[in-house]
Amino acid sequence: MELGLAGRVALIAGGSSGLGLAVAEELAKEGAHVAIGARDPEKLARAERRLKELGRGQVLATEVDLKNPEAVRHWVEDVAGRMGALHIAVTNSGGPPPGPATKFGVEAYREAVDAVLLPPISLALAALPHMQQARWGRLLFITSETVVRPVARFALSGFSRLGIVGFASALVQELGDCGVTVNVLAPGYTRTPPVERTAGAGGDVDSGLRAMAAHIPLRRVGLPEEFAAAAAFLASERASFITGTVQLVDGGASVIG
Structure with missing residues (x-):
């Protein structure tokens, strides 16, 4: 299926590893800039190659503090100037420490806001004028399944990432x-x-992954490229009438809780 991404300019935060890199790879395969x-400069260099x-x-690979x-x-x-436009922005930030809600004091919640909630907001606010000018844009927020299926031991994650959904x-x-x-991706x-x-x-590791998979209807954890395929579709021309969704990519885990 032709996604219509060739020649589009995509910016991916946290694109040097993990899900961010997987999304960058998928968009590159589709012909996007x-x-x-x-x-991390070493991870950036490897990802760029x-x-x-x-x-x-x-x-383009740039060392940047996403919390600034x-x-x-x-x-x-800089990206918009060097590439001539900006059509797609993918926000992505690391998770806060695990633990139940009462484990943390107010300062930990403030730190979660600074580390998880505010970086996607600052990126979106910076990128949107370019999309509005082009009258075409795709804004994707990578969050977590905790925005749909709260998990007690990930209280900070659920709290801060629900702010992204709002x-x-x-x-x-x-x-x-x-x-x-504008769409939210919620990986399991x-x-x-x-x-x-x-x-x-x-x-x-394998035993641990099997234990995780026991709570997933597909009986396995997901692969980064599977998540990236969903992201690429939402970033594409094919998804032109899809906005305001929280797209779970969790193998059905949210269905069984």
């Missing part, structure tokens, strides 16, 4: 008449390095 930003091997579009709104704004303007919902109502769609357990580390906490 891809700009990734993250903090990988993306150049996969795609036929331009690739001014740095994010400068990054967005922000996205407000944008949907504001941007509908200028060709910009997906085989990324953080999930593998969690699975291996008991000593054996």
